[in-house]
Amino acid sequence: MSKMNKIFLVSILKKSIRLLEQFLYPLKCLKCGVYINPDMIEPDTIEAFFCEHCMKSGFYPFDPPFCTKCGLKFHNSFKENHICEPCLKAPLKLDRVRAALEYSGIIKDAIPLFKYHSKLSAAKLFENLLFQAFLQYYSSFRIDIIMPVPLHREKQRKRGFNQAFLMIRNFKKLYQKEFEQPPLWEIDTTSLARIKKTQPQTGFDIDQRKNNLKNAFKVVNKKTIDNKHILLIDDVFTTGATCNEAAGALLKHGALKVTALVLART
Ligand SMILES: [Zn+2]
Ligand SMILES: [Zn+2]
Structure with a gap:
């Protein structure tokens, strides 16, 4: 032929x-x-x-201006990114937070559908959006580990999946396709565990959220995280209590730097 x-x-x-x-x-x-x-x-x-x-409810990419640390979006005409006041007063343990989208419009409906009603076909869409954000904000960093924020064992068993993991499941493949070489990082789903069954954060204020998550995470394998730059992955970042608590545990046990990439940021 x-x-x-x-x-x-x-x-x-x-x-x-x-x-x-x-x-x-x-x-x-x-x-x-x-x-x-x-x-x-x-x-x-x-x-x-x-x-x-x-x-029609809209789709809002995560665009500047935002806080260079926590990624908080500034709704003003001043286009430059800068550090927000809360970060100046009480810096997060996370080195920086970036997102694929603003947590508003259609994505506010889509994430609960994905998480609580198992509309798992959305994982592919979320993964593509997250990977684009990864390229934009993190491809120039030397990252050692990509880590989905773990769920408590019981919660994961009940839900059947960890939504954060589903959103990066094919990251290696996407990376290989983009750069025609394998990445230097590994996806790690075992070194950090969530050991406390926390209440849902909805309806809690900032202090209640922090308290709810206190000591929620445990480093299971100190060796793998030692002196490593870890990029945490989560679906939504509101006050950041979850990611920040996870970062605290990792840093306490020897991680060099912890950053975060989330699907949607309020
Ligand atoms: Zn419709
Ligand atoms: Zn900030």
Whole structure:
């Protein structure tokens, strides 16, 4: 078969597979369940997961200006990033926090659907968004370990998955594709454990949140984190109590630096 014929055949085959997929797994809005017309929609983009009507609540990328430390978004016309007042007064244990999105609009609906209603198809979308943010904010850093914030064993068993891990499951593959070489970091899901069954943080103020999480994490393997730059991954960062408590435990047991990348930041 000539090279041209082969290329033609492969393209026909790809198109057929796509049509078959659309037939077997039609796109449905994760929020309201209506069918989404797949024409003109790039697979795995936000438009492939939410209908036009639901998308009206908006989709907000994490853009400057924000706090260079905690990533708090400034809603003013001053475009320069700078350190926010709370960070000047009481610095976080985390070296810096960056996000893929602002925690508002459609993503505020999407994250609970993913976490509590097992709409796991969203993992691919979240992973793509998170990886783009990783490239933007962390690709120039020497990172040793990427670590999804662990859940308590019982909670993970009940839910069936750790949402933070699902969002970085294919990070190595994505990295390899982007840079044509394997990354220097490893994904670590075992060195840190959550040993305290905490109350849901919703409805708590900052101090209550901190108290709720006190001593919630335990370093299981000190050797692997010793002198390492660890990038924590989580879905949402509001007051940052969870990530910060995890960072505290890691730093106390020898980590060099702890940073965070989250899907959405308030
Ligand atoms: Zn919808
Ligand atoms: Zn700040």
